[in-house]
Amino acid sequence: MKVLVAVKRVIDYNVxxxxxxxxxxxxxxxxxxxxxxxxxxxxxxxxxxxEKGIVNEIVVVSIGAxxxxxxxxxxxxxxxxxxxxxxxxxxxxxxxxxxxxxxIVDKEQPKLVIxxxxxxxxxxxxxGQMLAALAGMGQGTFASEVVxxxxxxxxxxxxxxxxxxxxxxxxxxxTTDLRLNEPRYASLPNIMKAKKKPLxxxxxxxxxxxxxxxxSTLKVEAPAARKAGVKVADVAELVDKLKNEAKVI
Amino acid sequence: MxxxxxxxxxxxxxxxxxxxxxxxxxxxGGDIDVLVAGAxxxxxxxxxxxxxxxxxxxxxxxxxxxxxxxxxxxxxxxxLGKGYSHILAAAGTTGKDFMPRVAALLDVAQISDIIRVESxxxxxxxxxxxxxxxxxxxxxxxxxxxVRPTGFDPVSAEGGSASVEQLDIVKxxxxxxYVSEEKAKSDRPELASASIVISGGRGMQNxxxxxxxxxxxxxxGAGMGASRAAVDAGFVPNDMQVGQxxxxxxxxxxxxxxxxxxxQHIAGMSESKVIVAINKDEEAPIFQVADYGxxxxxxxxxPELEEELKKVL
Ligand SMILES: Cc1cc2nc3c(=O)[nH]c(=O)nc-3n(C[C@H](O)[C@H](O)[C@H](O)COP(=O)(O)OP(=O)(O)OC[C@H]3O[C@@H](n4cnc5c(N)ncnc54)[C@H](O)[C@@H]3O)c2cc1C
Ligand SMILES: Nc1ncnc2c1ncn2[C@@H]1O[C@H](COP(=O)(O)O)[C@@H](O)[C@H]1O
Numbered sequence: 001m002k003v004l005v006a007v008k009r010v011i012d013y014n015v016x017x018x019x020x021x022x023x024x025x026x027x028x029x030x031x032x033x034x035x036x037x038x039x040x041x042x043x044x045x046x047x048x049x050x051e052k053g054i055v056n057e058i059v060v061v062s063i064g065a066x067x068x069x070x071x072x073x074x075x076x077x078x079x080x081x082x083x084x085x086x087x088x089x090x091x092x093x094x095x096x097x098x099x100x101x102x103x104i105v106d107k108e109q110p111k112l113v114i115x116x117x118x119x120x121x122x123x124x125x126x127x128g129q130m131l132a133a134l135a136g137m138g139q140g141t142f143a144s145e146v147v148x149x150x151x152x153x154x155x156x157x158x159x160x161x162x163x164x165x166x167x168x169x170x171x172x173x174x175t176t177d178l179r180l181n182e183p184r185y186a187s188l189p190n191i192m193k194a195k196k197k198p199l200x201x202x203x204x205x206x207x208x209x210x211x212x213x214x215x216s217t218l219k220v221e222a223p224a225a226r227k228a229g230v231k232v233a234d235v236a237e238l239v240d241k242l243k244n245e246a247k248v249i
Numbered sequence: 250m251x252x253x254x255x256x257x258x259x260x261x262x263x264x265x266x267x268x269x270x271x272x273x274x275x276x277x278g279g280d281i282d283v284l285v286a287g288a289x290x291x292x293x294x295x296x297x298x299x300x301x302x303x304x305x306x307x308x309x310x311x312x313x314x315x316x317x318x319x320x321x322x323x324x325x326x327x328x329l330g331k332g333y334s335h336i337l338a339a340a341g342t343t344g345k346d347f348m349p350r351v352a353a354l355l356d357v358a359q360i361s362d363i364i365r366v367e368s369x370x371x372x373x374x375x376x377x378x379x380x381x382x383x384x385x386x387x388x389x390x391x392x393x394x395x396v397r398p399t400g401f402d403p404v405s406a407e408g409g410s411a412s413v414e415q416l417d418i419v420k421x422x423x424x425x426x427y428v429s430e431e432k433a434k435s436d437r438p439e440l441a442s443a444s445i446v447i448s449g450g451r452g453m454q455n456x457x458x459x460x461x462x463x464x465x466x467x468x469x470g471a472g473m474g475a476s477r478a479a480v481d482a483g484f485v486p487n488d489m490q491v492g493q494x495x496x497x498x499x500x501x502x503x504x505x506x507x508x509x510x511x512x513q514h515i516a517g518m519s520e521s522k523v524i525v526a527i528n529k530d531e532e533a534p535i536f537q538v539a540d541y542g543x544x545x546x547x548x549x550x551x552p553e554l555e556e557e558l559k560k561v562l
Contacts (some may be wrong), residue, residue, distance in 0.1 A: 114384075125349075138422070141319065164429070167427075178481070231544060242525070246540065248502040
């Protein structure tokens with residue numbers, strides 16, 4: 001079966017984020033960018049399904065500016081077979097991303113669509129669920145285990161209080177949580193090979209989707225900084241401070 | 250304005266986070282209705298009717314909602330929500346699962362994880378793991394919003410006398426079925442609402458050593474948390490993870506033991522009133538956010554802490 005994986009280009013998770021002094025956003029100039037960590041997990045899961053012989057083709061999609069092709073190439077180096085780049089310089093909100101992905105789903109007819117549960121820039125946690133609703137599919141969100149069984153997939157989800165397993169009819173949408181797998185690194189030969197894999201570029205208009213903005217960001221501020229604390233000499237001093245100064249015990 | 254709040258519950262009791270969401274609804278202003286969707290959830294509806302500020306409780310009591318499957322809840326809430334200006338739910342794993350479906354079915358944006366209401370259409374929310382706070386204005390006619398409970402002081406659970414109305418809307422999307430569930434049982438306060446939380450990290454070395462923290466938790470009546478590293482290593486269950494991609498907590502007192510203080514962890518606890526860090530590395534970033542830092546080997550300090558607490562409590 002065919003699986004579609006959506007990957008987003010975001011700020012590298014190790015980078016210290018700085019808010020711009022004019023409060024219009026976060027400073028992304030000359031900042032290291034990377035594939036969203038949850039999307040790496042999504043790619044890895046697709047590759048593992050292919051290695052198990054359950055999947056025969058992995059199509060990877062990214063929506064964004066030209067530079068997003070780097071993340072598609074990374075996914076191709078990790079084992080995806082071909083890429084689709086939906087090129088736009090506009091900021092794409094989750095609902096519009098879901099609509100673009102829906103248009104690709106209609107065209108490609110994958111049995112499974114795997115996304116990250118959350119982008120680490122917007123922290124939205126929406127796109128997979130929105131896509132599932134638009135496409136009329138079931139969803140296995142925050143997945144920590146995926147077992148394909150004929151025309152069903154069993155997904156174990158990380159939920160408040162523990163785990164929950166659901167069974168979904170295929171086609172279905174899965175969003176990945178941290179403990180689904182540990183992504184591999186791309187080897188140099190595979191990075192070279194990835195350069196030759198097919199990568200098609202389309203525009204939102206080609207897909208019949210209008211990018212509209214429903215949310216406007218009025219300002220972006222740094223969070224209130226915590227005031228510097230003190231070091232205590234020993235446990236006795238700590239307990240004394242908690243009891244008599246902070247009065248929290 | 251009219252606001253629909255979706256109650257979070259387990260079919261037998263109302264989750265406290267719902268009271269924080271009602272508080273967010275009050276900050277928006279307008280009539281507040283609460284939807285209780287579940288199976289055999291009559292007691293929850295009664296509890297919701299007593300909450301401060303609630304106008305009406307709508308009850309959708311049917312087996313199809315019993316496990317809170319996002320596909321079924323999504324259809325139900327999208328249909329009901331058409332008559333409201335705002336639809337709110339707690340940003341827990343249930344709300345995060347079904348609310349985006351509601352937004353997509355209504356063809357509107359979702360505003361995730363709000364921590365502040367500026368006006369009926371403008372909200373503040375953390376982005377980039379809480380390293381920035383964005384103020385966003387929504388132009389859609391219906392605002393679909395998930396609320397970070399720690400951002401709002403809960404309304405009172407008592408004093409209200411809302412009417413209770415049974416709904417006869419059964420939405421079975423037929424896309425998913427419940428298979429099984431594994432919920433950690435614990436007598437400790439729930440992590441997200443505990444007033445004291447003690448968390449352990451990779452420095453704990455193994456799950457057995459978490460017993461040391463349990464003793465402290467028992468003394469203080471604290472909830473227990475962990476870093477991602479501790480969960481990944483299998484020391485403790487996943488639902489104990491505090492951070493950007495785990496639980497967000499804001500207790501009166503947060504004690505971090507053997508946790509380095511990665512931004513993804515800080516994102517989940519930086520709103521705590523008082524933060525204590527115990528770490529043997531004096532350069533550990535956790536000390537930058539700690540009100541009280543103790544540079545010490547936790548295997549010495551934690552047993553000492555237990556003894557000292559016994560003296561004063
Ligand atoms: C996409 C993404 C999402 C993430 N989400 C989360 C999240 O939600 N929550 C989260 O916590 N992390 C998250 N992380 C992981 C995060 O980046 C860190 O890797 C993690 O928080 C580290 O956990 P730790 O502090 O326990 O381990 P370490 O960083 O290894 O720190 C262990 C600490 O223990 C101390 N120590 C060791 N032995 C002792 C001793 N005997 N006595 C005293 N101190 C000792 C050490 O000095 C060290 O500071 C995420 C990462 C990514 C990429
Ligand atoms: N611009 C994009 N391009 C490709 N995939 C995306 C994009 N935006 C979101 N996604 C997918 O949706 C997931 C969740 O994103 P979000 O809803 O923004 O938190 C990501 O991990 C991706 O898998």
